[in-house]
Amino acid sequence: MNTSPSTVVRILTGLLVATLFRVPEAHAQANIALPDSGTTTFGNWDFSWGIGNANDEGLVLTNVRWKRTLVISKVSMPVVRVKYRGNGTSIGSGCGPYSDRIHSGNIERLSGATSDVVARFFGNDLMEIAVLAEIGGYDLYQAYYFHKSGRFEPTLYSSGWSCRDFRSENDHKHHPYWRIDFDVDGIQNHVRHLRTLSTGTTYSADYLTESGFSVPSNTTAIVWTVASSQFANPNFNRSVRVYAPSNEHSDTQGSPWFGFCPRDIEVRQYRPSENVGWAFGAKGQLGYFDPPESTAGQDVVFWAIGHLTHLWSQDDVNNPTWHSGGWIVDVTW
Amino acid sequence: MIRHYASCCVILAWLLGVTACAPVQPAPPSPTSQLPTRESATSETANLGGEPDEVSAEGELPSELKSLQEEGLQLRGDHVTFENEYDFPPTLKGQPITTTVELAVTPGPHPPMRETRESMRAMAIAHPRVKGELGERFSLLRSGWIEVGKDAPRSISTDRYEMVFYNYAENVVVTVTASSQQEVLDVQSEVPSEQPAESREEVDAAIEVVRSHGQYGDAVKGLLGRGILAENPGKDRYLYLLFYREPRTPALFEATVNMSTGTIVAARPTP
Numbered sequence: 001m002n003t004s005p006s007t008v009v010r011i012l013t014g015l016l017v018a019t020l021f022r023v024p025e026a027h028a029q030a031n032i033a034l035p036d037s038g039t040t041t042f043g044n045w046d047f048s049w050g051i052g053n054a055n056d057e058g059l060v061l062t063n064v065r066w067k068r069t070l071v072i073s074k075v076s077m078p079v080v081r082v083k084y085r086g087n088g089t090s091i092g093s094g095c096g097p098y099s100d101r102i103h104s105g106n107i108e109r110l111s112g113a114t115s116d117v118v119a120r121f122f123g124n125d126l127m128e129i130a131v132l133a134e135i136g137g138y139d140l141y142q143a144y145y146f147h148k149s150g151r152f153e154p155t156l157y158s159s160g161w162s163c164r165d166f167r168s169e170n171d172h173k174h175h176p177y178w179r180i181d182f183d184v185d186g187i188q189n190h191v192r193h194l195r196t197l198s199t200g201t202t203y204s205a206d207y208l209t210e211s212g213f214s215v216p217s218n219t220t221a222i223v224w225t226v227a228s229s230q231f232a233n234p235n236f237n238r239s240v241r242v243y244a245p246s247n248e249h250s251d252t253q254g255s256p257w258f259g260f261c262p263r264d265i266e267v268r269q270y271r272p273s274e275n276v277g278w279a280f281g282a283k284g285q286l287g288y289f290d291p292p293e294s295t296a297g298q299d300v301v302f303w304a305i306g307h308l309t310h311l312w313s314q315d316d317v318n319n320p321t322w323h324s325g326g327w328i329v330d331v332t333w
Numbered sequence: 334m335i336r337h338y339a340s341c342c343v344i345l346a347w348l349l350g351v352t353a354c355a356p357v358q359p360a361p362p363s364p365t366s367q368l369p370t371r372e373s374a375t376s377e378t379a380n381l382g383g384e385p386d387e388v389s390a391e392g393e394l395p396s397e398l399k400s401l402q403e404e405g406l407q408l409r410g411d412h413v414t415f416e417n418e419y420d421f422p423p424t425l426k427g428q429p430i431t432t433t434v435e436l437a438v439t440p441g442p443h444p445p446m447r448e449t450r451e452s453m454r455a456m457a458i459a460h461p462r463v464k465g466e467l468g469e470r471f472s473l474l475r476s477g478w479i480e481v482g483k484d485a486p487r488s489i490s491t492d493r494y495e496m497v498f499y500n501y502a503e504n505v506v507v508t509v510t511a512s513s514q515q516e517v518l519d520v521q522s523e524v525p526s527e528q529p530a531e532s533r534e535e536v537d538a539a540i541e542v543v544r545s546h547g548q549y550g551d552a553v554k555g556l557l558g559r560g561i562l563a564e565n566p567g568k569d570r571y572l573y574l575l576f577y578r579e580p581r582t583p584a585l586f587e588a589t590v591n592m593s594t595g596t597i598v599a600a601r602p603t604p
Contacts, residue, residue, distance in 0.1 A: 030432045031422075037441025052446035054477040054495040056530055073483050095573075098561055103475045104446050105532025110422060116446060119436060122428030126413075127436075132422065135531075136561025137575045137584060141422055145413050153413050157423050162561050162573065164587050164603040181483075194390060194398050196406055202390040204398055211383045221406035225397040239397035245408045262381060272482040281527040282564060289382035317583050321418035328412055332397070 033115035034129070042127045043148035051107060051117060051131055055277030057179070058102030058142045059117065059131045066150060066331045071240060073183040075154060077102065077142055077176055079278035081261060084163050085171040088256035094172070095163035097260065099282035102133040102142060125149070136162035139320070154178045155326030156306065161317065170312040173251070175261040177278065177286070178304045178327060181270060185238040187299040188229035191267050195222040207300075209292040212266040214250045224265065229297035243328040248307040263305055270299035421581070442489050443478060443513075450476050453494055457509045460517045463498075470501040470595065472535035479510070489513055497529050501593045504568050528562055531572060536560035539572040539590040542597060549600045552586050560590075569593035575603075 037050035047064040057076035064072040079099050086094025107116050110132055120128045130143035141157040156176040163170050182189050191207040198218050205213070215222055227239035242265075250264050251257035266286050268274065274288050286303055306325035310316075390402060416426040424430070443449060454473050457463045476496040481487045490513060498507040500522070506529060510519040540558035544550050556576035563573040570592045575584040588600035 030430045032436060034436075034438060035440040036446040037443060039439045039441070040436055042436070048441070050441060052450070052477040054475070054479045056475050056477075097564065099530070100561075101475075101530040103530060103532070104450050104477055105473065105475055105534060106530070107446075120422075121431040121434040122425050123431055124434065126411075126425075126428055127434075130422070134533075134559060136573065137559055138561075139421075139581075147411065149410060151410065151412065155413060157415065160581070161584070162575070164575070164584060166604065183483075190395075192395060192398055193385075194401055194406060195387070202402065203387040204390040204394060205385040205387045207385050209383075211385050212381060213384050223401055223406050225401060227395070227397045237396060241397075241401065243408050245412075266382075270483075275480065275482075279527065284527075285381055290380075292382065319419060320581050322415060322420075322423045323418075324415050324423065326413065328408065332400075 030120055031110060031113050031118040032120065033113065034117040034119050036116060042146050043125070044150070045127075045146045045148075045152075047146075049117065049129060052104035055275075056101035056103040057277050058133070059129065059144070061129075061144060064152070067333070069185050069238065069333070070183050071152075071329075071331060072180055073187075074179075074181040074275075075144070076179050076277075077154070077156065078179055079177050080140065080156065080158070081175040081177070081282060082162070083173055083175075083251075083257060083260040084165070084169070085256045086165065086169050091258035091260060093256070094169060095165060096172075097282040098136065098162060099278065100133075100135045100138065100140065100174075101278060102131065102135070102140060106133045106135055108132050108134045136160075138162055141322070150331040152329040152331070153326050154180075154304070154329075155324060156308070157322045157324045158308065158310070159320040159322045161312075161320070168312050171256075172310050173248075173257065173261070174306070174308040174310065174323070174325070176306040176308070176325060178306075180302045180304060180329075181275075182226045182240070182300060182302055184226050184240055185228035187270075188297045189300045190227050190229050190297055191224060191295060191300055191302060192227070193222055193224045196220045206296070207267045208294065208296045210266075210268050210289040210295055211292065212263045212286075212303075214262055215264045217249060224302070226300070226302060238333050241330045241332060242302065242304065243330070244304065244306070244326075245328070247325065247327075248309060250305070250307055261305065261307060264307075265305060266303035267295050268301045268303070269293040269295050270301050274301075443492070446477075449494070453496060453511055453515065456515045457496055457498075457511065457517060460509075460520075462520050463507070463509055463517060466500065466505075466507045466520055466522050467498055468500045468502045471498050471507070472501075472532065472538055472592075473498050474506075474529045474532045474535060493518070499529070499535070499570065499592075501570065501595070504570065504593050524568070528570060531560060531562045535592065536572065536574070539574055539592060542590050542592075542595055543574065543576075543588050543600065546597055546600075549586075549588065549597065552600075552602065553588075556585060563589060571598065 039048040044067045048062045057078045060076040082098040084094030125148040127146045133140045137160040143155045145153040224242040228237045253259045304327040308325040414426045415423040479493040492513045494511045496509045505522045506525045508521045553576045560572045560574040563571040565571040574588045576586040589598040
């Protein structure tokens, strides 16, 4: 092979740039080792956590309370569905689809960590509790954040590739599903939403039966509320607000994603027999709605679904970067 | 596919008056034609259920929506955004890590997850009935404590531990339920409707298939392997593997392993 002087200059320049921008070595940063399960308090929050249940739900929090009032009976992340773009000609194009499930058999420890569950604090007002999992070529960092202000954020970070197709055929989307079993001040809850459109019009909706919602593209803001049922507590109904301001739009029909993950949220009535993690494989959608049961003033489960695009670049193959997605729950009392 | 072909063949034979028509066997998989495995997913995306009816929010609203409307729908206050996309683990924008906070923790009732998984596994695979159901080639996939219902009383003595194994020769999932005192209580074998997630134990077994292969063993020598369950139209269980020189560097080699047969379906250096 003949190598021209200009090629040598380009190679040397590339090596210099690569040296200057070298990624720091992986290292644990002030992680606090936590047992695999336990109970703790942070500000007005108190909660229990656990990993390695029989349902492959990753890091699971239970009995999440704010000012001693129950907010969430259980929150978990039963699945991350992943769809690669491939050549974009059909829903079957590309690698996968995959259904990533974090469990006792794929949780790894951060470098230098002495436990599977770790906590970190950012200032005095923000706590993170998290686990790391390796699934295929992905590093998945599943975290929950507690703000002393009354904010709670389930979050997923993902990096890496489980495909070696050609360039943009490696583009893919992660769809983490958080299963949030709200019990806001009791098990009888009511889910509603308020949505504003680009025209300035505002709409509300009442989730009276098991259903879901795909946020239309003309939406400027949408907030879901989960309130204690007024019938259960007529004097004072507490509520939480649920946001996903950074979430991408769910998949529409047609190329390249072909409606692989078309919903943003789902609401179901709690059934012990449906508290089994993810039972629908990589290709299936959330079921449990046939026939639709009442969710008005019932024990409800709110499925919050993330959409997280990861586009191919050679830089990202050489030095995998994090991509993140999550939801926000604000307590209002 | 073969059955479909045979049916067509019989009809064609009847039309042409031919008396014999042998089914064609599928060709063995090409080593480079199935990386990674793909499958159509069209039919599963059809049924989503309904959406709630939206109405104009100008009328009377429930109190929580009324206060939300008055305050505005835009998110206010700090929320988490990560800072350096390369930091491992991720760091947060404008949120320096504090090391002085002390956390009061009450540990949970069970022994550590890894310890429990290992001891329960050892107990289970030594059990005669479990041993019979697992056969010669198997992996422990998932395991953990079975949740009790939210209102059900719980005690450590009645907690149940579930282990999901895969018997590769039979392509069946073997579910073992054990007591917290490490006694096998139940063993069930069934063909899975959905394949359970892979585990590190299974990925290591798949990596070993590649490492011990005469043709590909040298190509992955000294490389770190990772793997993920791959879709497969048949009943066999496939894992897709990637091999790396170092963590968080480009993959150098990929392979798809049929765990049911213990063979490599496809393998090649990554493009």
